[in-house]
Structure formats: structure tokens, C-alpha cells
Amino acid sequence: MSTATEARSEAAVGRLHDASLGESLKFVATGLLPSLARGLFKPRRGAMKRLTALDMDTRAIRALSEIRDKHGGDGARLLGGRLAVLWGAGAIREVLDNSATDYASDGGAKAKGMCHFQPDALTVSRGADWRDRRAFNESVLAYSERVHPLADRFLSVVEDEVARLRIGPVLEWDAFEGLWDHITLRVVFGDHARGDQELTGLLAKLMNQGQRLVGVGEPTDDYYELYGKIERYLADPQEGSLLSLVREAPQSDRTRVAHQVPHWMFAMRDTLGANAYRALAVIAADPSLCARVREELPEGGELLEGVLHEAMRLWPTTPLLARETTRDLELGGARLAEGTQVMMLNVFNHRRPEGIDDADRVVPERWMGDNPTEYRFNHLSNGTQDCPGGPLVLLLGRAVLARMLSEWSFKLVEPSLPAGGDQPTMLDFFAIRFEVEPR
Amino acid sequence: MSRSPVARALETAFARINKKRQWYEMPTVSLKALNLLSLRLDLRDKNLFDSPNREQKPRTEDPPPEALRARRPDGRWNDLEDPDMGSVGREFTHNIDPKRIKPEKPPRLHTPSARKVSLELMTRDTFKPATTLNALAAAWIQFENHNWFFHGRGKPEEVMDVPIEDSDDWPEHPMHVRRSVAIPGGNGNGNGRAVDYGNTETHWWDGSQLYGTSVEQQKQLRTFEDGKLKIGANGRLLEDPDEAGIDMAGFNENWWFGLSCLHTLFTKEHNAICDRLRRENPRWDDQRLFDTAWLINSALMAKIHTVEWTPGIVNTPALWFAMNVNWSGGLGQHIKDRFGRLGDSEILSGIMGSPQEHGEAGFQLTEEFVSVYRMHPLIRDDWEFFRHDSGERVEERFFDDLQGSNTRGFMQNYEIPDLIYTLGVLNPGQITLHNYPRALQHHRRIDGELMDLATLDVLRDRERGVPRYNDFREEMRMPRVRSFDELTDNKQWAEQIRRVYDNDIDSVDLQVGMYAEPLPPGFGFSDTAFRVFILMASRRLKSDRFFTTDFTPEVYTQAGIDWVNHTKMKDVIIRHYPELEPSLEGMPNAFLPWHRVDAAHDGKGPMGKRFEGMKKALEAINA
């Protein structure tokens, strides 16, 4: 990142202006609702396909660009102040650094959806609950350690699973998803859970119910069964699993340990799986990038990690960060009443950040070397409530990609991505198809 | 490939049905048979692959004239366009896309240790007999395996170290197992990819266990008089000049008295065919007689395997029917005799005499085919021996005394009919868990090497990239099993397998899965094995010029065609050992348990025996 950008990022919060009702409605229609339809938690095959066909993110970008071009500053208040949308690094930083306190993330549709399967999850907690659960998550996920204490074991799980993966002559999402299913079960619960597709199936089912945003109400049989299963694994944690670290992690009565686990499961299995799959597509589409990545094999290094970041940035699996103010406060000179919804549209901020070049292109160098944090790139979020799984994401994502690239050559069959050029705003990972050759 | 409309129609019809119901759950025999046929055609179109490591070269030589109407010892020139196809030394291919073949490497290769699998899941506790079969059926399949394939012995200096427990009384820790030897240019270093291993036999169904695989070897076996093979004046095979205690034969590894009996029978059969041919063609020279008798004798063995051994071990009326379709077409031998072949559809008229055709890939046997024939539990440890005339029980012996360098010495004590009678009346072992012969779990080969064949059976699949059970099933278009309880009906086994595989159902080895799975009614081995088997069984016929295009009176003589079509295993036995007739009287299939002469003495006439025979066949079907 250039020093100029750095200077801007460090700058104070830019102003928030008021957008008109027309602008507000357009933003809600093109940016907000489609993000919800996409499923905040578990992407759905049909919805992905329709949204991609409509190129919804391009529409959202266009609508928001118009607002920003007209008003400038770091963001805008919409719908007479009930909603704020942010694009400037200063304002975003202010919000994210005060997440879970001033700006809590348990509001709106996301919390409603998540209540259905993880009512006490960290990501929908606030205040003292959040602090308690955050410490617990950070400890198990080894958020602040350079390498996870179980990294060696996780790497051998990856190695074993890729060795067992039988693909060819094509690779499609289902097979890759299967790989992540196994990795997730073994990393989170231990080797003996590898075949427990009932567990991941239950979670998927609850998540799908959750995101329909109806009938959330009373917990179902599936809900009790899911947590019953997790409790049973917790009662007898297997050496080398994330669960084996639970005993040593800080916790109290309010931690609700079992309720922290589903997030690890779907974030690893579904979110990381999808992102790694897109990164593979990016690599396969660009022979010169692929050659450079191959130089880092068998382990995979900074460049591969950079590509993974770029894939996450270009097609953020969290299209939108949403916060709710917990009290009346001021941001960028504008007053935000308690209960204001504050939105950061990643699909916009990642593609149209002012002053950053080639935002539509794959530039892994952005993430190489020691660069200061860019608060507008939030695929793993930033600030107090950033993704505590980040180090694991990089560890596992890089390892899987490196192992796969060592074993096979990949030719991207569908869709086509321009090597070195501007990347399409949407990339439906369900539809990515490769031809594979053993190496 | 262009699929026949009939084949496509069958596939469409059964694909839907088979999602819910397996072929053996169809309501009628003909539906079962039709479903089987459809599965086979489907597999044939989708599960045949060439080796990726080999370039197809256009043929540069012309076929030698003798190849047009005779088999070559090395198996070349069966296909006149691709002379090397199926020949000795050619690679085993796969029934799975080679891109998906992944030879296992440590630590996966040893997860769990194959020795642990052997000891904890395979070890025979008590002998479990396969009561609907006789031990001749066990000898027969090994005899036929030697007709088809062998991977060779490997090099003593190139070994895999199989981890074993400290408490294991195996003499070496770790256990050393020779690697399979890759063929030159066959991607020997692997890189985790499909490796080509060569077949030391010809891939064809050409009787190479009797006739060898080179001109030099045949020289050693032939008399060069009247086309005949060598056999002693006493009617016994000659001793191998290089290996004391075992017989000389086209293939004589892993020798024991059962193989010796079958080799004796079919050496005699060859010579009997020569006599017949010479009577009809008095001017034929030794070579012509030998070549033609060879063709007839190997076609006869293929037929016995197809219409007797197979329906014996996979004992369901549908298969009795389907295998006859394979051989002679649904219309039956009688109609074919009278009207000849009816058009070119093999579905209607069977394979024999239809055009030679290889389908999606050149003909080679496959690693998967080898794997499903690892049927060592068929072998008994304890053998009782009987006199064929009185039924008197002579003695009991452990398998070690009857095999390897002990074979000939042991056999001296008996008349051949005593030994064949013994094979006819004893049951072999069931192919299941906890029924692996102790003798083969601790087997001293003739060259002195000690091996646990159960460990090898598991390890070889892993080494060669034959997938583990669930992946294997998926590749054969069968549903995966999701749990240990679904894998087997036996609760205790389910628990044991779970323990050995650390609760990982996808790690269960192919051999273990096949030994554990519930069998379709009447089956002597698993439905999983059966899939490979229905594909390859017909392919071995359909790809061979001498069973198809050249299964004609011009090549075989009419007498030869008749010999093949009208001889059964029972006829072969009785031709050479008429004294065995009482035990076989009325038996529809020589691989079912024979009548015991002592029991049969109490007053049962020919009708009574016929009834007994039918009863046994029905019992077998209903078992």
C-alpha cells in the first residue's frame, strides 16, 4: 500500500452527509436486500446463480458510487438517519475499533437468522457477554499466536485429506466441499468425527431454516440434536482437536461453550472452502501467477497467502458488515441515534476504494511484506470484532491450496477469468469447474 | 462409443430402479438377469481405461501366418491390429479413471497397519465352511487366477516396512514386504500417480497356467508328438527340474495338491483332444494338433468357469441364466446348435462367435480385477483325506504338509481320484472376516520367505492404488456405506472394524469391506466384487479373437466346437477318472459338494442320486 493511502487511512473520520430518500431506497434495493437474499450465513446454490446472472453486486456498486460521488466524505446517513453506510477508512475504523460496545453486531436480520442455530454465538453477542466469549474464542483459535499450537497436526490432517481426495478428470464444488467437510470435522472435533456428516448436515439444515427468516421462534428437534452432539464431543475431547483446547481456555458460566462451536464449523467448512475454491480458480486462470505460486511449493508461502486474500477481497463472502449503535453517538460530525443500523458494504469498499489502484485486479503483493492495516478491506474484518479465525484461515487455506497444487494441475473450464485483468464482480463458486491432471 | 439401442434402453430403465433396489431384489429371475446384463453393459461403457503411461503405436509388422489360427505363447497377435494387446508383460490397467488412481504412501499406506487388519479382523477363529460348495471350487479359482495374472515376486532389496506391535510374535519388526515391481516406462517412481505393474502371465484366457508364456517354456512342456503335453507313464505330472517337490507346469507358483489335481486333469484333457483331432485329421502335424487342442482346451476351461464355477459360487438362478446368456445367448445352446448365430447382438446370442470387440479400451486385465479375486479364505487349514472307492477316512493333515515342496511327496500316498474325491466332498472356507487360513497368515514360501498373505492382500491394494472400500463402491456406481452398522449385519464385527479403523468408515479396506458386507442370496462372495466380475468376465470373452470372430469350425474344427459346447467339468473328470462317476452322478454342477460314496452306498440308485443332486443345487440356491 502506498504511503499516500496510509496517510488517508490514518486520517481522522471524514464527514457523513445525508442522502435523499430516493438514493436511500435505491441503496436498500440494490445493496442491502440482495446481500440478505444471498444468505448471510450459508450461500444457496439457486440464489447464487440468479444473483450472479443479474450481476447484483455491480448494481450495488453503481448505486453507492452515485451517492459517494455526489456527497463525498466517509459515508452517508440514509432513510432520515435510521441507516448509515460507510466507505471512508476513517469512519470504518472508528466503528470497527468500537465494535461490540458502541457498535454492536447483533442487530437485524443476521441475529434473527443466527438465533436459529447459535443464539449465544460470539458474533451476535455484545458487552460483557461478548468480552467473555471473545476471550474464549481467541484462546482456542490462538488468535494472537504466530502459529496455532496444533498447527502441525492440522497440517497433517490437510495432507492426509488431500492425499485421500480422489478427483479427476474434473473437479467440481461438491468434491471440494467434501474435502473441507472432512478437514473441518477432524480439526474441530478430531479424527474420529471424520465420518460424522450427520453433524455437518444438521448444521446446514438449521442454517437454511435460519436464513429463511421465518418461523425462527421455538428451537426445533434438530437444534437440540445439534447441540446434543456437540456436547457429547465436548465431554470427550479428542487429542489434537480444537475441542481439546477448550478445557484450558478462559471461560465462565456465560461463555456457552457449545454455542461457540457451530461458527467454527461453518466458517471453516463453507466460508473458507468457498474462498479457497475461488483462489484456486484465480490461480488456474493465470498461468504466470500459477508459475510463481508453484515456486513456493510444496509448502506455499506469502504469495499464495496473498492470492487467498485477494480472492476473499474480490468476492467477499461477508458481503456486508452490519452494526447497530448501542447509544446515541456522533460519527463524522453526524449524530447517530441509538439503534441506528451502520452498514459497511464490502462488495463496494473492496472494489471502489478511493486512492487504491487496480482494485478490480488480483494483486497479491498488496498483502506481502509489512503493510499497515487497510480498514476498507474487511473480508476478515478489522478492529475489535475482527475474525479471530484469521490465522487459522491462512494456515489451512494455504495448506490445502499448496497440497492441491502439488498433486494436480488445474485448468479452469468454467467460468473464464481474465488473467491479469479486471475481475468480474461476482464469481459463483458453485459453478466453478476445473479439468485436473495428476502431476 | 455407439451403444446399442437395447443397451441404452436397459440402462434408462434400470438406472432409476437401482437407486432404490439392487438387482437381486428384483421380483423375477428374468428381471434380475436383465438388470445384471444392464449393469454389465453400463460398466463396460464407463469403467474401462487404457494406461496413461503408454503410447499407442501403429502396428508396423504383419501378423505371422500361424497367428491367424493359433494362440501365441506370449499372447501376442490375438488382436491383429494391436499385436501387443494382452501379451505377457503388458501392464494391468484399471476399471477406474487412471487420473483418480492414487497409490498410497506412508503414513496413509499404513493407516491402520495392514498387519493389524490381518490379525484383528481376518484371523480364523473357527473354520467357517462354505457349505454349498466343494474345495474343488477353491482350487479351480486359483487355477484360473494363474491362467490370468500374477504380479511377480518383487525384489528382496525393495521392501515396504509394515509397522507391527511390539507384542506381535512375527519374527521381524517391522515386517518387510517386497514392493510390486513397476514395468519400465510405467511411471515407476509414482509421484503418487497410477503406476503400471506388468502381468507375468498373458492377460488372455488362454490356459497359460498349462501352456506357459514363452516358446522356451512350451518346449519344456511339450512332447512334440501328436500335439501332446508331457505327462508321466503313471499318469502323474513330471517334477519341475528346478524346484524339487512341485510339478512342472506353465505356471507353478503357490503350488499345492489341489492345483496339481487340476493341472493333471487338464493336461490329460489336452491329450485326449489331440487324440480326437488326429482321428479326424490324420495328416495334421504335431504343431497343428497342439495349437488346435490348445484352443479347444482353453475355450473349455473358459466355458467351465463361465457356466459352472461362476453360477456355483454366485448361486442364484438369475446368474445361472445370465451366465448362459454370456456364453451362448438367451436362446440356449440347443437353438444355437440348430440355427447358428442370430444376428450380431450379443444380448440375444451371447458372446461366443460374436465379433471381437474391446469397447472403450484395449484389453488388459485390471488391478481391480486382481483385487476382487483375493479369495484366500476359501482355503482350509485342516484337511481330511478319503479313499474314493470306499469313502474310508485316511488321515487329517494341516495345509502346510500339502503344499510347496511337500506337494509331490504327499501326493505319492494317494491315487489321484482319492485326492479329487476329497476335493469334491470337502467344503472350502467362506469368504468372510475371521476366516483367513492360519496357514496362509504364516506362509513359508518355497523360496523360504515368510509371509502373512492377509497382510499382503490388504497392503497390495493400498500400494497399487486400488481404492478403499467406499471409494471403490462409488467408482463401481454402488452406494457408499455410511456407517459400520450399514457395512455389516454382524454387530460384533461392526464394532471390531470400527475399532481397527478408528471410527473412519472411509478408511475401511476393500478386502475387509468385501469380507464383511451382507451377501445377496446364494452368493459366495460380495456384490461389490461381483460388479468388477460381471464386467471383466464377459470382457475376457468378448475381447478375445478366439472366442469371438474366430470361434469357428475353420479355426477350431467342428469337432472342436462340439467338444467345447458339449463338455462339462463332470465329463472331464469322468473321462479321465471314470471311477469317480458314482460321486458325480446326477450332479448338475461339479463344484457343489459331491455325494459321499459311503453314504451313497446305502441303497440309492441313479434316480436317487439325481434327486440328491437336484436337492443340493436347490439348497445352494436357497441358502
Ligand code: HEM
Ligand atoms: C475464509 C474464511 C473466513 C472469513 C472470510 C471470515 C470472515 C469473518 C468476518 C468478516 C467476520 C466479522 C463478521 C462481522 O463482524 O459481522 C468474522 C468473524 C468471526 N469469525 Fe471469521 N471468517 C473466516 C473463517 C473463520 C474461521 C475458520 C473461524 C473459526 C474457526 C472464524 C471465526 C470467527 C468468529 C468466532 C467471528 C466472530 C468474531 C466476533 O464477533 O468477535 N472465522 N469472520
Ligand code: HEM
Ligand atoms: C482359493 C485359492 C486362491 C486364490 C483365489 C488366490 C488368489 C490370489 C490372488 C488374486 C493373488 C494376487 C495376485 C497378484 O497380485 O498378481 C494372490 C497372491 C498370492 N497368493 Fe493366492 N490364491 C489362492 C490360493 C493360494 C494358496 C493356496 C497359496 C499358497 C500356497 C497362495 C499364495 C499366494 C501368494 C504367495 C501370493 C502373492 C502375494 C503377493 O506378493 O502379493 N494363494 N492369490
